[in-house]
Amino acid sequence: MFNDIGPLELVTLVVLAVLVFGPEKLPKMIQDVTRTIRKIREFSESAKADIREELGPEFKDFEFEDLNPKTFIRKQLDNDELGLKEIRNGFDLKKEMAEVTDAVHSRDTDSTPSSSSSSSGGSIDMTKKPEKTDPDERPPFDADAT
DSSP: OOTTOOHHHHHHHHHHHHHHHHHHHHHHHHHHHHHHHHHHHHHHHHHHHHHHHHHOGGGTTOOGGGGSHHHHHHHHHHOGGGOHHHHHHHOOHHHHHHHHHHHHTTOOOOOOTTSHHHHTTSOOOTTSOOOOOOTTSOOOOOTTTO
């Protein structure tokens, strides 16, 4: 609940509480606040128990934390029925990025024979400037670019 409050902020809150409520009333205020928090927790737990009871035995393992979208997605992705762990483990991001970097810098890589650069017999030099063409000549047509 208070994970993001630093020590300086905590000291500031204590000093403000002493100034606002005074040293005589501060212990009573702390007791009242803790009692209220305890009652809210008890009410919340009883409401959760009532909901679980009303849902029936088929929802006995139902957790309210699963209603949080992040938790729900994380739980579904960790489920191994889809084989997502195998796919995730089989994908090497560093290797893929190294291959892309090598392709951009026109270096030869140890790529598979099914890649387009090795199957065409050569690699494309992207740093080479295009040759000058005659002004009356039309540029080559690229079907993929249109």
